[in-house]
Amino acid sequence: MIPPKPPSRPDRVSLWRYLKLFRRDILSAQPARLYRAWMAEFRTPFFRSYLLNQPSLIETVLKTRPDDFPKSDRVGEGLRPLLGNSVFLTNGETWKRQRRIIDPAFEGGRLRDTFPAMWDAGEAALARLPEGEVEIEEQMSHAAADVIFRTLFSIPIENEIAAQVFSEFRDYQRTQPILNAAAFVPLPRWMPRGHRARTRATARSIRALITRLTAARMVEIEAGTAPDDLATKIMTTADPETGETFSTEEMVDQVAIFFLAGHETSASALAWTLYLLAMYPDWQDRVAEEAVALENQDFSVMSKLKLSRDVFREALRLYPPVPMMVREATCPEQFRDRDIAKGSQMVLSPWHLHRHERLWENPDGFDPGRWVTENGKQCLREAYMPFSAGPRVCTGAGFAMVEGPLLLSMLLRRFRFERIEGKVPVPVAHLTVRAEEGIWLRVSRRK
Numbered sequence: 001m002i003p004p005k006p007p008s009r010p011d012r013v014s015l016w017r018y019l020k021l022f023r024r025d026i027l028s029a030q031p032a033r034l035y036r037a038w039m040a041e042f043r044t045p046f047f048r049s050y051l052l053n054q055p056s057l058i059e060t061v062l063k064t065r066p067d068d069f070p071k072s073d074r075v076g077e078g079l080r081p082l083l084g085n086s087v088f089l090t091n092g093e094t095w096k097r098q099r100r101i102i103d104p105a106f107e108g109g110r111l112r113d114t115f116p117a118m119w120d121a122g123e124a125a126l127a128r129l130p131e132g133e134v135e136i137e138e139q140m141s142h143a144a145a146d147v148i149f150r151t152l153f154s155i156p157i158e159n160e161i162a163a164q165v166f167s168e169f170r171d172y173q174r175t176q177p178i179l180n181a182a183a184f185v186p187l188p189r190w191m192p193r194g195h196r197a198r199t200r201a202t203a204r205s206i207r208a209l210i211t212r213l214t215a216a217r218m219v220e221i222e223a224g225t226a227p228d229d230l231a232t233k234i235m236t237t238a239d240p241e242t243g244e245t246f247s248t249e250e251m252v253d254q255v256a257i258f259f260l261a262g263h264e265t266s267a268s269a270l271a272w273t274l275y276l277l278a279m280y281p282d283w284q285d286r287v288a289e290e291a292v293a294l295e296n297q298d299f300s301v302m303s304k305l306k307l308s309r310d311v312f313r314e315a316l317r318l319y320p321p322v323p324m325m326v327r328e329a330t331c332p333e334q335f336r337d338r339d340i341a342k343g344s345q346m347v348l349s350p351w352h353l354h355r356h357e358r359l360w361e362n363p364d365g366f367d368p369g370r371w372v373t374e375n376g377k378q379c380l381r382e383a384y385m386p387f388s389a390g391p392r393v394c395t396g397a398g399f400a401m402v403e404g405p406l407l408l409s410m411l412l413r414r415f416r417f418e419r420i421e422g423k424v425p426v427p428v429a430h431l432t433v434r435a436e437e438g439i440w441l442r443v444s445r446r447k
Contacts, residue, residue: 001279002364003318005355006427008032025428025436027323027351034352035363039336042347049326049345050335053353055382057335061327061346062390067092069327071392072345081203082172083260084253087395097239099395101246102254105233106395111402114230115299117150118403122410124156129411131445133420135438137271141170144266147403148259153213154227165209169259172202207252210259214251231255260431262396265321268432269386269404271439273315275425276366278417278441283368287311288446291413308405308412310368316386316404318366320350321432325388350385351433359383418442 006028034040038054052058061069070091083089087098104110125143145166146157155162214235220226221235234254238245246254277284286307293304325348333340340346355363360383361375370376387394394400411417420442425435 003276003279003366004424004426005318005364008034027427027429027433030349030352034349035355036357038358039338041338047343047345048341049347050338050340051347051349051352052335053349053356053359054336055359058348058353058385058389059382061348062385062388062392066391068330069346070330072326072328074326074328074345079260081200082206083256084207085250086253086257088257088261095392097242097244098250098254099391100239100241101237102234102395104237105230106399108398110230110233111398112299113228114151114399115302115402115406117154117229118147118406119297119410120156121146121150122407125407126410126414129415129443131415131443134441134443136274136417136441136443137267137434137439140270140274141263141267142166143407144263144270144403145169145259147266147407148262151399152230152255152258153217154229154231161209161213165206165259168202168206168209169263172199172206207256210252210255211248214248214255218248230258258396261394262399264432266400266403268319268321268434269312269316269400270407271435272319272427272433273312273404273408274411274417274441275419275439276315276318277311277412278419280366281418283311283366284412284417287409288412288416291409294409294413302402302406305405305409307368308409309401310371312401312404312408313371314366314368317354317384318364319427319433320354320386322386322388323351323429323433324349348385348388351429353383353385356383412446414446416444416446418444 006025008028008031034051034053037051039057040051042049042051052061071089080089085094087095087102090098121143124146125139128142129139142157145162149155149157149159149162149165153162157163157166214231217226217231217235221232226232231251235246235251277287290305290307293301327346327348329340329342329344329346332342333344354360357363360379361370361373371380387397387400418441420440423437423440425437425439427433428436
């Protein structure tokens, strides 16, 4: 069996047809040749885009010369109502300052400190999960949101404000495409950006709720009563170069992206992992057997969940939550004997890179054992980037690689997941890679 993937469009379509497909789903708007191409050019009346699959070119853009290829503002056009000037959207010195403040909260030692909150969120997810036919994406969204609130603000998802943020965010996710019209047509700063009224309203509501949480934490910090969690760590960390800390407004921007990155992406990854294990019950049983190690409720157990980690890593390969990233060339370039004009968009697609037919053995197959092969090891170094790479690698990558295998093991230790006849999920990309009609699985207690 081959895990499902979206259909590809024909090689040649009109710009209008392409834009319609792109707005509906970024993945099925792409031609099949991208799974073999090292580089592909796309032209619009306003700019040129180049999709890069060649590992050496990706390394140039993300690792060797990242300052020459900042994040494109075209991506930010659609997300700015919610994310403001968060670390996900900024560039240059602003971004570097933000990372100097944020990164210490996600260092290795801090991951150990967040483990009890992750465990508690996992136990709560087990208690909530019903048996029978279950839409698993919704359940994993709930679990991932719970992890974020417990680790960031020391509150469970049942907290009144946390529950409201979660509810509002589900509305936002359903109304916000990954790119809006302003990403394709250059607009003056004073012109409206084409956001739907509902999207703007939901973003305002989410930010107002986050502001309440952040302002309350600031009061606790000043009173010396704040819990030692991620929010407190970030809000009390001073930039080592300037001595400045985040203002409340800046912190709201960062919390918004923590929730987006830490909730949306984890929910997507966990849901697709469970579907893959339902397709391959032998692998599911092996992960369940390994999960016996969870008798020890301590961070040290993570070193024993090696199979769960490899399964989760393979799911991230086949269904990277963020399917495409866009950088912008700040000066003329030449890649593969092509002249690249200043302002060109450099598209890096984990979705296509992770399934590239000239790089991976069995690129569309589910094989968690690939990571110990020579091909798997080489591709892990050169052609695997679910969290991006280089200086802009996701600051929560380590966090995700603890959360994912831990929750996966906790779930499989107690439950069995089986496919439902006639309900095959079709991947589509909105804010993250989700299933068009959800991921439905049959859930039962494991004997």
